[in-house]
Amino acid sequence: MANQGLGAPPCYNLRIAPRRARTPRNPMDPQYQPKSLEPAVQKAWEDGKAFAAPDASDKPKYYDVGMLPYPSGKLHMGHVRNYSINDALAHYLRMKGFNVLQPMGWDAFGLPAENAAMANGVPPAKWTWDNIAYMKKQLRSLGFSIDWSREVATCSPDYYRWNQWLFLRMREKGIAYRRTGTVNWDPVDQTVLANEQVIDGKGWRTGATVEKREIPMWYLRISQYADELVDALDGLGWPEQVKQMQRNWIGRSHGVAFTLPYAPATAARMGDSGGPRPDGAGPVGLKVYTTRADTIMGITFAAVAAEHPLAAEAAKGNPALAAFIEECKKGGVMEADLATMEKKGMPTGLHVLHPFTKEPVEVWVGNYVLMGYGEGAVMAVPGHDERDFAFAKKYGLAIKPVIDVGGQPYSTDAWQPWYEQAGTCVNSGKYDGLDQQAAIDAVAADLAAMGLGAKRKQFRLRDWGISRQRYWGTPIPMILCPACGDVPVPDGELPVVLPEDLVPDGSGNPLAKSKAFLECRCPECGGAARRETDTMDTFVDSSWYFMRYTCPGAQAMVDARADYWMPMDQYIGGIEHAILHLLYARFWTKVMRDMGLVKFDEPFRNLLTQGMVLNHIFSRRTAKGGIEYFAPEEIEAKADAEGRVTGATLKADGSAVEYNGIGTMSKSKRNGVDPQDLIDRYGADTARLYVMFASPPTDTILWSDSSVEGSHRFLRRLWKLVHDHLAAGGPVAARAAGELARPLKDLRYKLHRTIDKVGDDYGRRLQFNTAIAAVMELLNALGEARDDTPAGRAVAQEVLESAVLLLSPIVPHIATALWAELRPGTRLVDQPWPAVDASALVQETVELVVQVNGKLRGHITVPAAASKEEIEKIALASEAAVKFMEGRPAKKVVVVPGRLVNIVV
RNA sequence: GCCCGGGUGGCGAAACUGGUAAACGCAGCGGGCUUAAAACCCGCAGCCGCGAGGCUUGUCGGUUCGAUCCCGACCCCGGGCACCA
Numbered sequence: 001m002a003n004q005g006l007g008a009p010p011c012y013n014l015r016i017a018p019r020r021a022r023t024p025r026n027p028m029d030p031q032y033q034p035k036s037l038e039p040a041v042q043k044a045w046e047d048g049k050a051f052a053a054p055d056a057s058d059k060p061k062y063y064d065v066g067m068l069p070y071p072s073g074k075l076h077m078g079h080v081r082n083y084s085i086n087d088a089l090a091h092y093l094r095m096k097g098f099n100v101l102q103p104m105g106w107d108a109f110g111l112p113a114e115n116a117a118m119a120n121g122v123p124p125a126k127w128t129w130d131n132i133a134y135m136k137k138q139l140r141s142l143g144f145s146i147d148w149s150r151e152v153a154t155c156s157p158d159y160y161r162w163n164q165w166l167f168l169r170m171r172e173k174g175i176a177y178r179r180t181g182t183v184n185w186d187p188v189d190q191t192v193l194a195n196e197q198v199i200d201g202k203g204w205r206t207g208a209t210v211e212k213r214e215i216p217m218w219y220l221r222i223s224q225y226a227d228e229l230v231d232a233l234d235g236l237g238w239p240e241q242v243k244q245m246q247r248n249w250i251g252r253s254h255g256v257a258f259t260l261p262y263a264p265a266t267a268a269r270m271g272d273s274g275g276p277r278p279d280g281a282g283p284v285g286l287k288v289y290t291t292r293a294d295t296i297m298g299i300t301f302a303a304v305a306a307e308h309p310l311a312a313e314a315a316k317g318n319p320a321l322a323a324f325i326e327e328c329k330k331g332g333v334m335e336a337d338l339a340t341m342e343k344k345g346m347p348t349g350l351h352v353l354h355p356f357t358k359e360p361v362e363v364w365v366g367n368y369v370l371m372g373y374g375e376g377a378v379m380a381v382p383g384h385d386e387r388d389f390a391f392a393k394k395y396g397l398a399i400k401p402v403i404d405v406g407g408q409p410y411s412t413d414a415w416q417p418w419y420e421q422a423g424t425c426v427n428s429g430k431y432d433g434l435d436q437q438a439a440i441d442a443v444a445a446d447l448a449a450m451g452l453g454a455k456r457k458q459f460r461l462r463d464w465g466i467s468r469q470r471y472w473g474t475p476i477p478m479i480l481c482p483a484c485g486d487v488p489v490p491d492g493e494l495p496v497v498l499p500e501d502l503v504p505d506g507s508g509n510p511l512a513k514s515k516a517f518l519e520c521r522c523p524e525c526g527g528a529a530r531r532e533t534d535t536m537d538t539f540v541d542s543s544w545y546f547m548r549y550t551c552p553g554a555q556a557m558v559d560a561r562a563d564y565w566m567p568m569d570q571y572i573g574g575i576e577h578a579i580l581h582l583l584y585a586r587f588w589t590k591v592m593r594d595m596g597l598v599k600f601d602e603p604f605r606n607l608l609t610q611g612m613v614l615n616h617i618f619s620r621r622t623a624k625g626g627i628e629y630f631a632p633e634e635i636e637a638k639a640d641a642e643g644r645v646t647g648a649t650l651k652a653d654g655s656a657v658e659y660n661g662i663g664t665m666s667k668s669k670r671n672g673v674d675p676q677d678l679i680d681r682y683g684a685d686t687a688r689l690y691v692m693f694a695s696p697p698t699d700t701i702l703w704s705d706s707s708v709e710g711s712h713r714f715l716r717r718l719w720k721l722v723h724d725h726l727a728a729g730g731p732v733a734a735r736a737a738g739e740l741a742r743p744l745k746d747l748r749y750k751l752h753r754t755i756d757k758v759g760d761d762y763g764r765r766l767q768f769n770t771a772i773a774a775v776m777e778l779l780n781a782l783g784e785a786r787d788d789t790p791a792g793r794a795v796a797q798e799v800l801e802s803a804v805l806l807l808s809p810i811v812p813h814i815a816t817a818l819w820a821e822l823r824p825g826t827r828l829v830d831q832p833w834p835a836v837d838a839s840a841l842v843q844e845t846v847e848l849v850v851q852v853n854g855k856l857r858g859h860i861t862v863p864a865a866a867s868k869e870e871i872e873k874i875a876l877a878s879e880a881a882v883k884f885m886e887g888r889p890a891k892k893v894v895v896v897p898g899r900l901v902n903i904v905v
Numbered sequence: 906g907c908c909c910g911g912g913u914g915g916c917g918a919a920a921c922u923g924g925u926a927a928a929c930g931c932a933g934c935g936g937g938c939u940u941a942a943a944a945c946c947c948g949c950a951g952c953c954g955c956g957a958g959g960c961u962u963g964u965c966g967g968u969u970c971g972a973u974c975c976c977g978a979c980c981c982c983g984g985g986c987a988c989c990a
Contacts, residue, residue, distance in 0.1 A: 183988070245908065470988085577985095694930095772929080896924055
């Protein structure tokens with residue numbers, strides 16, 4: 001408008017729409033318009049198949065996978081965070097010359113689909129496939145460099161047939177087997193409940209008190225691989241934290257298993273003499289396992305789980321005990337609940353004998369003894385085991401200290417953490433004075449000599465129960481024949497296809513009511529038979545999907561292409577999967593290896609566990625006693641001065657709701673944040689930049705959308721810097737190495753330091769927030785060093801090209817557009833990662849900090865090559881040193897080259 | 906309860922191997938540009954103190970010339986605990 005009226009009658013000017021000067025300019029838009037720019041860039045990638053990964057290449061391969069999403073309906077911020085990290089690495093490694101594969105798929109079986117079906121009557125299959133379609137659109141709009149030709153949905157028969165096939169192979173090898181297991185039972189709905197569906201010991205829909213129930217289930221013998229699963233952790237490029245969690249989970253311990261012989265009356269009751277068996281099968285009595293055999297002289301009672309056979313025997317003719325055992329069946333099976341329960345018990349009236357003193361020891365039933373670990377029975381040493389101690393205090397049982405820890409005084413008044421530390425045996429007869437290991441060895445040897453026991457390696461890890469009494473999962477390919485028993489479905493009849501039109505109603509598995517599915521012929525005798533209606537745990541689905549990505553359409557479970565891509569180079573997903581999913585997938589891989597299907601031992605070479613994206617959780621009880629959740633945006637929350645939420649009401653009607661603290665974003669708790677608003681308002685690049693800049697990937701973040709604006713502002717600034725540079729004379733050749741005057745030399749120093757740092761952040765540290773900050777600093781420095789001379793413009797060109805390349809893994813759309821303008825005729829996707837110019841990093845002087853007694857007092861500038869002695873001299877002569885030494889002599893001078901000088905007076 | 910993490914300005918964070926605490930950004934304040942607003946640009950900014958200076962990384966204690974970082978105890982928050990995924 002500045003040239004309004006120039007050379008033309010004003011009346012015409014009013015009619016001409018674009019009143020801006022029509023100077024020849026770059027065809028690109030001077031405004032940053034992600035809405036139009038991003039789809040155009042995405043289309044160009046798609047048309048050029050820019051991210052299709054060939055199954056063979058001269059380049060080294062890099063297989064980069066994000067844990068596949070559950071198709072819950074919409075993406076949430078956790079997904080954006082996860083796949084933005086994956087994608088940044090994928091782009092970075094492509095630029096570093098790797099053949100990169102980044103695939104995507106769907107963990108499509110699971111409970112939420114059944115819940116949705118119950119809520120609105122839509123079959124789980126339709127709900128799931130609709131969600132997949134929507135979420136795929138969202139992922140595409142985020143512009144991730146995914147090779148979509150390899151997509152896997154675990155609910156498609158082409159995929160789950162191989163779950164069934166491998167299950168049958170495992171059964172043949174005895175890895176899959178059937179036995180009873182304990183489940184949560186809702187007595188009102190007459191159905192098995194998932195742990196998640198049990199809230200405070202009650203069914204989530206009915207509010208009824210949950211009970212434990214024993215039912216037959218299929219198990220996979222993961223315990224057979226326990227040693228290898230522990231030992232192989234050492235060689236993995238995983239966070240130490242995750243390896244430690246897996247080690248503790250597997251819980252390999254070295255202890256002693258032995259028998260506490262029955263006392264004579266008990267032996268008679270148990271129908272046995274109490275002596276060694278004539279058949280040599282070992283002595284009869286109560287079998288226990290302990291890692292603390294050194295405390296054996298401190299036994300004051302024994303305790304068994306409520307489910308232990310001895311408890312059942314003792315309950316005969318003891319109504320009080322029978323009632324207690326019955327009471328122990330109340331409540332769910334969750335370990336957290338069992339462990340926090342008040343310790344309760346009851347004497348059985350039965351006795352065993354201490355193996356060495358032969359004194360009678362009373363056997364109790366204790367609700368804190370787990371049937372699933374060891375022998376389901378323990379020798380109780382309240383003096384040195386916290387749980388035994390609490391139990392003994394409650395029931396007035398004797399507490400006998402038998403370990404001395406550094407002479408500290410023992411008191412039975414209250415438990416002290418050091419009571420369970422290793423020490424020296426006391427009050428232990430012949431073992432007195434022995435240290436822990438010597439005592440364990442001696443006790444084990446004596447028990448062995450008596451034929452009562454031996455050292456044993458024990459694991460905490462239990463076999464993997466895969467049976468689920470649910471519809472929306474992989475059918476277990478077994479047939480139950482009244483004549484032949486359990487009969488496997490023949491390979492030729494796989495897959496056993498899950499019908500997709502059933503709608504669960506909350507009263508058990510609809511497969512069990514579907515004649516079409518249920519009724520079949522026995523493959524062995526041809527008689528009428530029934531199909532197994534249990535389906536597989538969805539962790540089966542996620543135990544090998546990453547192998548199937550590598551060989552889409554394979555006629556076997558996997559083919560040779562899996563050997564090219566696997567093992568995976570980088571796996572990224574939430575820390576909540578640190579144990580179960582990652583352990584099961586490792587186990588599954590080893591089984592496949594032992595069957596000759598794959599050649600590697602471990603599936604995931606490197607692992608990044610991203611922190612959770614957390615949000616507030618609000619809920620309230622329903623009239624029936626169940627629970628319902630509310631999204632944070634439906635809530636008006638009140639907070640105290642420290643920002644803690646103290647109360648909350650529903651915006652709609654002002655009714656009170658309960659605040660449940662903060663927790664991970666999930667569909668079931670309704671506290672996920674849909675990133676779609678962000679994408680619609682600011683574009684994918686801003687959303688991606690924001691999640692990457694907010695914090696390091698391993699940190700948890702509490703959701704807040706307040707600083708998104710800043711990320712968008714930065715991209716606009718970048719856009720403007722490039723366009724201002726080009727407007728001042730078009731693209732020029734970037735600065736090559738060579739001598740420059742001071743401000744430009746400093747700018748190039750900053751540039752190449754930044755290239756070095758950003759590469760290190762992407763490639764080694766996997767920390768992106770600091771990489772982005774470094775580029776921000778670089779662009780700030782460019783803005784300050786405005787220089788329109790040819791040399792200045794050449795350095796500016798180099799800085800801008802580099803900044804675009806450095807940011808491109810995180811914001812690929814804007815980077816693609818800006819690159820096309822900075823280097824017309826070339827494409828960003830063809831560019832390598834920028835190289836560091838070592839000559840730009842040479843400096844003549846360095847600035848050091850001067851400290852007196854460890855406190856910062858001033859700065860000195862010294863030649864980069866100065867020796868420690870020279871630096872010390874300059875520092876002592878500096879103004880700051882003279883002032884703060886106050887004439888005192890230096891007792892000591894610490895020189896840290898490149899950092900500081902500390903003068904101690 | 907057990908196992909694994911975390912706690913730094915008003916907020917997100919940085920400090921990578923024990924060496925300048927608070928880079929980079931958000932929010933804020935002051936100024937410029939504008940008729941005005943938006944956008945943009947410049948500047949200020951941990952706390953106390955007029956200042957010199959002192960204090961500050963959940964709390965308390967220790968090691969060290971020097972501690973956000975190592976050690977001990979405690980408090981709080983998150984993840985997992987085997988049928989949520």
